[in-house]
Amino acid sequence: RLYAPDLPHLAQARFAVPLSAGGEGGAMLDQVIAWLTGDARHYSVALHGWTLTFDQLVILATPSGPNGISSLIQSLGRRLAARLQIGRVFAGRFRSTLVEPGAWVLPSLVWLETIPVRQGLAADAELWRWSSAPAHMGAAPAGALQDHMDYWRCGNTPFDRQANYRALVLEGLPGAKMAQIEQALYGQWALGGLAFVQGLAGISSRRPVAGKRGRPRKQPADRGRGADPHDSGASPI
Template sequence: MARLSRLYAPDTPQLVQVRFTRPLAPPNEATPADKLDLLAGWLRDAARENHVPVHGWMLLNDRLALLATPPDKTGLARTVQAVGRRFATRIQKGRVFSERYRSALLQPGAWVLPALIWLERLPVQLGYVDDAGRWPWSSAAQHTGLASAAARWTTEHADYWHQGNTPFERQAHYRRLLEQGLPATQARRVEEALFGQWALGDEAFLARIGRDSTRRLLPAKRGRPPRQTVVESEPRSDEPREEDASSA
């Protein structure tokens, strides 16, 4: 099966995840802070170099995930590739990503905030920490008010800004959402869209971005197309019917 081309639509947020070929450290060893610090810096620099507004990001021992609105078809790919090149020369020789990154297009106003919560809760979900805001290698500390001004480099999405009229209100409200996490059905829809590399939104959103997207937005329906029934026409009045022809 041919691999899918990159999914892109203008001015549309994307959730992205790429896994590392080998984890930065085994599960029984301490978190490799020095390596994660390097990767975080390379991600920040690569996003700036490629003019990609990043709304959220997260690093673990085995993966990188981010939420961004790329300015063009290649901005995200160039950003991930730049991180990979530095990774391969400073931390781990050879191939550093186990596969091409996976991505999903997201409908603003409906799925951007759930996707942000999903990615910033990964350290909790996978047992690294109990409080997502305390994981140093993600944007959660910025969104919950725990990060210093110097550590803030992401571009807040409008869906985050709508959580309150002041920074304090936004941070407090988002902190509650992050602590609660997503309902299981909502988290599953985010994961299915990301791992399947599809778009996530309602019919109007899909119709709007479908005109300018680089490929189809949803998986094709399984199975063969329905078989069409052939309707036989009645014989003309001047043609013999089957019983008449047999008796002739």
């Protein structure tokens, strides 16, 4: 997993079988949120935002160690498997990306909290109670939410922060920005500018960006060898 200390991670886990949207659906989502917040405390994961829908869970969080989010997702999977009496809860492994503070935390938060709107589950983000959007907009208590500093910079008072953040959500993200978030999450590469990515080189658990495609360029000596059709590359006898 791509991990770096003291940085927010955007993580997405899709359910192999969507949770029921009727009757028991709301109660099940309530239970998953209760497990999420409790396990986040247990594994020392600071939750900055989350959205739970019938087909996926997306969180923005800062783990205290390299295995924090993995342990959190695994625990949720075990609990759901026992509750639903099924073997496979998630559709493959969860995806995650490192998020650059000061540039991509708020866009990532807007992106994840507006998932229910894009899915047609709610007319407004703050109306979907299985997410952190109501708390960020003043419609619900903060509860287990540990707001990132970027959210605090939205205003000097809770009312200012809620109003300014609501304006960001209503404005929405440009298509290019949404695509950049989704591409980083899908590829599990760092989400940020060049300086941010370069700064991860010595502290991240693996390479933070994709390598260049294609074969390495041949060196001059290699090109010379390739020009000789009689040279098979084998040692002379």
